[in-house]
Amino acid sequence: MEQPHASEGREARVLERIEAFRRRRPRLRDEFITLAHGAGGKASAALVDAVFLEAFRNDELAPLGDGAVLELPSGERLAFSTDTFVVKPWRFPGGSMGELAVNGTINDVAVMGARPAWISAAFVLEEGFAVEELRGLVADMAEAATRAGVKIVTGDTKVVNRGAADGLYVTTTGVGVIPAGRRLGADLVRPGDKVLVSGTIADHGVAVMLARGDLELHADVSSDTAPVAELVEALLAAAPQTRWLRDPTRGGLGTVCNELARDTEMAVVLDENRLPVDRVVNGACDILGIDPLYVANEGKLVAVVPPDQAEAGLAALRAHPLGKDATVIGEIRAQPPAIVLLNTAFGGSRIVDMLVGDPLPRIC
Amino acid sequence: MKYVDEYRDPAAARALVREITELAGDDHVKFMEVCGGHTHTIYRHGIEHVLPETVELVHGPGCPVCVIPMGRVDDAIAVAETPGVIFTSFGDMMRVPGGDGNLLEAKARGADVRMVYSPLDALKIAMRNPDRQVVFFAVGFETTAPSTAVTLLKARSAGITNFSVYCNHVTIVPPLKAILESPDLRLDGFIGPGHVSTVIGNRPYRFVPAQYGKPLVTAGFEPLDILQSVQMLLHQLREGRCEVENQYTRVVRDEGNPMALQILAQVFTLRPHFEWRGLGFISQSALKLNDDFAAWDAELRFDVPGVRVADPKSCQCGEVLKGVIKPWECKVFGTACTPETPIGTCMVSSEGACAAYYTFGRLHRTAAEAASATGVAVG
Numbered sequence: 001m002e003q004p005h006a007s008e009g010r011e012a013r014v015l016e017r018i019e020a021f022r023r024r025r026p027r028l029r030d031e032f033i034t035l036a037h038g039a040g041g042k043a044s045a046a047l048v049d050a051v052f053l054e055a056f057r058n059d060e061l062a063p064l065g066d067g068a069v070l071e072l073p074s075g076e077r078l079a080f081s082t083d084t085f086v087v088k089p090w091r092f093p094g095g096s097m098g099e100l101a102v103n104g105t106i107n108d109v110a111v112m113g114a115r116p117a118w119i120s121a122a123f124v125l126e127e128g129f130a131v132e133e134l135r136g137l138v139a140d141m142a143e144a145a146t147r148a149g150v151k152i153v154t155g156d157t158k159v160v161n162r163g164a165a166d167g168l169y170v171t172t173t174g175v176g177v178i179p180a181g182r183r184l185g186a187d188l189v190r191p192g193d194k195v196l197v198s199g200t201i202a203d204h205g206v207a208v209m210l211a212r213g214d215l216e217l218h219a220d221v222s223s224d225t226a227p228v229a230e231l232v233e234a235l236l237a238a239a240p241q242t243r244w245l246r247d248p249t250r251g252g253l254g255t256v257c258n259e260l261a262r263d264t265e266m267a268v269v270l271d272e273n274r275l276p277v278d279r280v281v282n283g284a285c286d287i288l289g290i291d292p293l294y295v296a297n298e299g300k301l302v303a304v305v306p307p308d309q310a311e312a313g314l315a316a317l318r319a320h321p322l323g324k325d326a327t328v329i330g331e332i333r334a335q336p337p338a339i340v341l342l343n344t345a346f347g348g349s350r351i352v353d354m355l356v357g358d359p360l361p362r363i364c
Numbered sequence: 365m366k367y368v369d370e371y372r373d374p375a376a377a378r379a380l381v382r383e384i385t386e387l388a389g390d391d392h393v394k395f396m397e398v399c400g401g402h403t404h405t406i407y408r409h410g411i412e413h414v415l416p417e418t419v420e421l422v423h424g425p426g427c428p429v430c431v432i433p434m435g436r437v438d439d440a441i442a443v444a445e446t447p448g449v450i451f452t453s454f455g456d457m458m459r460v461p462g463g464d465g466n467l468l469e470a471k472a473r474g475a476d477v478r479m480v481y482s483p484l485d486a487l488k489i490a491m492r493n494p495d496r497q498v499v500f501f502a503v504g505f506e507t508t509a510p511s512t513a514v515t516l517l518k519a520r521s522a523g524i525t526n527f528s529v530y531c532n533h534v535t536i537v538p539p540l541k542a543i544l545e546s547p548d549l550r551l552d553g554f555i556g557p558g559h560v561s562t563v564i565g566n567r568p569y570r571f572v573p574a575q576y577g578k579p580l581v582t583a584g585f586e587p588l589d590i591l592q593s594v595q596m597l598l599h600q601l602r603e604g605r606c607e608v609e610n611q612y613t614r615v616v617r618d619e620g621n622p623m624a625l626q627i628l629a630q631v632f633t634l635r636p637h638f639e640w641r642g643l644g645f646i647s648q649s650a651l652k653l654n655d656d657f658a659a660w661d662a663e664l665r666f667d668v669p670g671v672r673v674a675d676p677k678s679c680q681c682g683e684v685l686k687g688v689i690k691p692w693e694c695k696v697f698g699t700a701c702t703p704e705t706p707i708g709t710c711m712v713s714s715e716g717a718c719a720a721y722y723t724f725g726r727l728h729r730t731a732a733e734a735a736s737a738t739g740v741a742v743g
Contacts, residue, residue, distance in 0.1 A: 356703045
């Protein structure tokens with residue numbers, strides 16, 4: 001029988017080599033676009049890096065955040081973000097593509113610390129699309145904008161031949177003003193900081209998956225689509241030294257935590273017992289063989305807050321109806337660098353990695 | 365989740381780990397979990413670092429995706445790219461590389477490839493698209509084979525002729541034998557596959573203790589199931605017993621599922637031999653449709669090239685599947701071979717030993733212990 005410790009050092013060296021390898025820029029080797037390039041994981045990152053960043057490179061784009069921070073000659077700063085919505089079905093329990101198109105974009109603006117004010121909307125419509133359907137979705141957009149206190153101030157419409165688009169696609173772009181003195185960023189994060197999430201995770205993604213109807217699985221799950229700007233303001237008022245904010249949309253909590261770990265070069269340690277997941281959502285994920293950590297949210301925020309302000313920040317989030325399930329889910333550690341760790345409910349620990357492509361369900 | 369949380373209880377786990385540590389003593393024991401579902405559970409819940417260092421789990425060949433040779437994937441792509449075909453597959457298979465790309469890439473090039481959760485979904489697609497040929501890429505052990513069989517029976521009784529099955533079903537006993545025959549075998553026991561045993565029962569494993577002198581415990585898929593099966597194996601070793609035991613009694617019966625077995629016999633017949641990724645040709649190790657169902661056999665309906673592609677030289681999937689080396693001991697692990705650009709199948713499915721280790725377990729024991737040592741306080 002071999003010595004139990006004989007291979008330990010060798011394994012550590014292999015792991016070190018792998019981590020060094022992972023820090024290299026992602027390389028795009030594919031000849032064609034596959035759905036994986038749109039899933040928000042490593043393939044998306046490689047595409048953005050190799051094609052878009054390569055061609056457009058500038059100081060505002062380089063941080064590759066949810067949007068850009070633009071400084072005006074007057075010294076004021078704007079947050080500027082854009083997003084395209086292609087979700088199907090257009091209506092699902094808890095929301096519609098119209099609501100998403102507004103909330104998704106203004107949430108990106110809000111988590112940059114800005115107060116969203118204006119948005120644009122561009123529509124690609126497929127020949128034959130029902131006007132009544134369009135009217136309904138646009139009414140949802142108007143209602144969502146009113147709810148969030150933003151105005152839809154400009155737009156564009158294109159119609160393409162039948163078959164050239166899947167019904168309709170909407171692109172919205174949002175602008176907001178960042179109040180003077182407010183600063184957020186991965187560079188402010190310190191070991192010991194707490195990681196907060198404003199409510200249950202994975203609701204939106206599961207609701208849409210079930211609404212597509214091809215899984216033969218029925219459960220009472222609603223999308224969480226909602227504007228998070230009020231939550232952001234409440235949190236920043238109670239915890240003014242908040243370091244970093246994100247809305248964990250496509251790719252879910254697991255993906256934004258990986259971006260946080262990468263950008264801070266620190267460890268993000270999550271506690272599985274504290275992850276707020278609705279019982280029904282968790283059950284659906286278990287049956288489908290997908291991990292709720294990678295499922296999209298559309299009305300949540302993740303925050304990194306210094307430890308002495310975590311209590312106050314949490315209380316402020318919980319005082320708002322959208323943040324009643326807010327909780328501390330983990331903390332920042334100096335070691336091991338650039339990795340997300342999960343202490344499992346069962347008492348073990350594991351890595352939470354970036355997804356490679358769309359989460360593919362397992363066979364058995 | 366009710367009926368699930370009970371099997372993930374940390375207090376019960378700690379008690380089991382204490383007992384396992386005591387039973388293992390100073391000896392170093394190696395158990396192989398045969399099934400990829402177990403491998404997934406072990407890494408997803410961080411079980412490897414909960415166990416004492418004296419108990420090592422070796423990941424076996426029971427990942428249905430991992431054992432499909434590259435040539436079969438190329439054949440699948442050839443069928444998928446046949447004009448008029450809708451090719452349906454389980455999600456896991458979509459990223460498995462053949463000699464020339466995978467099904468997702470074929471889809472990007474224009475093939476109509478669709479992911480399904482069940483072969484019955486594929487049959488439904490066939491019924492909705494009577495002018496198209498719908499092919500189901502059947503993979504998996506005895507676990508998934510009955511659902512393919514039921515689908516074929518349905519297709520026959522409903523007279524659906526635009527549906528066919530590209531059959532790659534395999535059986536669990538022959539590779540287990542191949543591993544036991546392997547000259548570099550260094551295993552002290554087996555954690556038997558739970559789902560497969562639901563169908564075939566526990567009797568087919570009796571040769572493992574009888575002929576090869578290794579204990580086997582059939583186990584469920586929750587973390588406590590795994591720990592308990594390790595404890596049961598250690599008890600056998602300590603007490604000098606060597607037998608087949610059943611930990612998964614809430615699901616597995618000794619005789620298996622007679623109805624499923626009967627349906628399998630009705631639809632399938634054993635192939636004389638079948639190529640396994642990394643393990644080579646194993647005789648009588650796979651299923652094909654029998655003559656009664658020849659009309660639904662995609663291999664007869666389409667011009668399947670029948671390509672054979674040698675595994676890449678650098679790939680050590682075979683040694684990993686046999687448990688001879690650990691994933692990280694493979695020369696290309698984590699550098700040339702990653703989940704984004706897998707060379708070997710073990711890196712594709714999250715049930716594959718390499719992918720599971722890479723995405724969940726790529727963590728030094730000391731780092732894992734440090735992480736779980738202090739709870740995340742506040743709130």
